Amino acid sequence: MTDCGCDKAKAELEEYLHDELCKEDAADIREHMAHCEDCSSELRVGQVLTDAVKRACREQAPEHIRDQVLARIRDVQAGHGSPVAGI
Incomplete structure (x- = not known):
């Protein structure tokens, strides 16, 4: 294994954060991060951002807003309105 x-x-970095690298490349990145303060700092920022996006994706809009959006989608699909009307 080489640095x-x-x-x-x-x-x-993005592929590493999302566990999308082969074992060897991930091990190389991990080894480099252990010895490079600049890159490990970027890794920490990337981890914080990735975690924040994951949390945001789990959140749901209030039920009344979801109902309005679904109703609008159904209207557009049924041909009763412009896709951007009322937005």
Whole structure:
């Protein structure tokens, strides 16, 4: 296993955060992060952002808003309105 370097670590950061790299590339990134303060700082920022997006995706709109959106979608699908009318 070889230390991959900053360019590779930064280029593959998103894939690393989403566990989309092969074992060898992930191990190279992990090793690099352990020894590079700059890249490990970017990793921490990426982890915070990724976690925030995951939490936001689990949240749901209030039921009355969901009902309005679904009703509007049904109207548009039935041909009773413009897709952007009333928005």
